[in-house]
Amino acid sequence: MAALVLGIATIIVIVLRTRLDAFVALLIASLVTGFVAGAPASKVIEYITTGFGTTLSSIGIVIGLGVGLGKILEVSGAADALARTFVRALGKGREPWAMGATGAVVSIPVFCDSGYVIMNPLARSIARVKRAGYVTLALALGCGMTLTHHLVPPTPGPLGVAGILGADLGGLVLAGLAFSVVLLPVVVGYAKWMGPKLESEISTEVREAVYGKAEIPATAARVGGGGADAPVDKASGYDDSPAQPDPAAALGTPPAGAKPHRVGAFTAFLPLLVPLLLIVVNTVATAIDKNSQGEAALKDETKYDPSPVPEALAFIGHPVVALLIGLVLAVYVLLPRWIPRSKVGGWLAEAAASAGLIILITGAGGALGQVLRETGVGDELAETISSWSLPGVLVPFLVASLVRVAQGSGTVAMITAASVSAPLVDGLGISALLAALACCAGSMVFSYFNDSYFWVVTRFTGLDGVAAMRGWSGITTAVWAGSLPLLLIASLFL
Known part of the structure; x- marks a missing residue:
């Protein structure tokens, strides 16, 4: 037990207090855990390399392909086309639902940070037309992305968790999608409740960028009222004015005689x-x-x-x-x-570079799990937990939650929880699929200052300090809390 506690503490301290990243932290934690548990030095290295290789043999290629797919969706304008389709389909008055659903779909293949940057102009243009409700739309968009980013492969985090735990990937896709659909009303409900309360807290710079310099009517508390001077797509409220960034700007200028590139929804x-x-x-x-x-x-x-x-x-x-x-x-x-082929190759190379660290972190998580298995730490933890009157599904859920709060990264939290839980699955009496869901759901809790995505959402939304935490930290904690009863229900069937 001391080996496990020191191993997790090592990860947290290194990530928070040193210049080293999560990949190095997980490897050092594997060494610390193995040595404290009493394994010979040569064996600890063997466990680390075996766990690293075994994990990446099943999931490394998949992560690379998934990130490459997301990059092409991003640069082609396809992600933006999906967003506009959702807005049109759900119709006037349901813009927060459209934003949440858009975020959920786009974030399956596209990283949250870049996906939010791509989609945020759509939220701004709708708020500009309605003359209100930007915070509501921004929160719904951001947390819709959080749902599938944490729950649905081929997002790298859930892929890594599935590989470490040996969970069926198709089953995790289905279960993650089901969780996301059920939790989407929590996202929209919180955004519609908290958004109007924070509208007055938007920074002056962002307020002018969204609404212009004209004063916003005090009565415009929620999306749905007022007009605008900007030219819009009347079916969707999407601003097609020249100031709107071109979603496919990365493609460059088409050659003479070529038609402008547009991607349809299908x-x-x-x-x-x-x-x-x-x-x-x-x-x-x-x-x-x-x-x-x-x-x-x-x-x-x-x-x-x-x-x-x-x-x-x-x-x-x-x-x-x-x-x-x-x-x-x-x-x-x-x-x-x-x-040209060279340009496509460049985009795929960029995607491979962004996937590299995720792949290494996933492999290092597998190494830690192997050390926990081989040294008997996992068996000892299982025996200890089995003596508590605690549902088995809560163990990976709480480990992921604690690591998330401590160091900020949802991916590192779920990978760490999967590594700790892998040797415990049989002893806890839960399936690998249920354990994977618990790791992914637990990692959504309380995004705040140590989470890079916190800064992306709050800076684009124009919120700071307490307002930022009430909005973004609050909505991520709401979906985390909403996932807990779903996990307990799922434990009856999975």
Whole structure:
């Protein structure tokens, strides 16, 4: 137990108090845990390299492909097209719902930070038209992104958790989407409740950027009233004035004779929808096939002999193949033909660079989990916790929550919780899928000053100090609290 406590404390201290990052912190924590637990030095190194390699063999390629897909959605303008489609579909008076849903969809393949920067002009243009409600829209957009960023693969954090715990990826996609749908009303409800209270707290600079220098009527407390001078898409409230940033500006100027590049809603959704459907269909088909072969096939993978159709679906629905198909679709469907190969290669290289640290952190998390398993720390923790009258699902949930509050990064929190929980799953009496959900949900709690996304949302929203915490820290804590009863209900079925 001392080995575990010192290991987690090492991660927190290094991330908060040194110049080193989470990857190095997890590796040092693995060494500390192994040595305190009494393992020989050579064995500790062996455990670390084995855990690192095993984890990345199952998930490293998938993370790289997922980040590449997100980059193409970003630079092509497809993410913006999805946003405008949601606004049109949900209609006037439901703008917070549109923003929350937009954030949730866009954040599945696109990192929260860049996704929020891309989508924030849409929230501003709607608020400009309505002459009110910017904070409500900004909070709904930001926390909608938080939901799927923390809960739904192929976002890197949940992918890493699935790899460390051995959870079925298709099952995690389905469960994460279900959680996100149920929690979206919490996002919108909190944003609509708190947004009007904070509207007067917006900084002067942001207020003028959103509403102009004209004074906003004091009675405009919520989205839905007033007019505007800016030219807008009447179906959606989207500002198409020249001041609106071009969502596909990264593509550059088209050559002479080429038409301006526009991405339709269906086309924009296709590279994201196809891989998710393939992964889910693989999961469902395999489950049905195993069930038809009896209890032995369900309990023991070695006794399962896949039928021809499920076997074919298992191939194209494997996350590596499915996301590879999605990336190819994105490059050839979303990007115009006049984009040179070198430019596409540059974008994919940028995506690979951004994915690199996530992949290393995920592998280091797997290394820590292997050390906990091999040294017996996991078994000892399981025996200790089993003596408490505490639902097993709360263990990974609380570990993720504590690490999140301590060091800020949701990805590091869920990876650390998965590493600690991996040796405990059987002893806690919970499935790998339920443990993965608990790690992901627990990592959403109380985003504040030590979280980089906190600064992105609050700076763009124009909130500071207590107002920033009431708005952003409050809404992330609300969805965290809302996920707890969902986990307890899910523990009855998963």
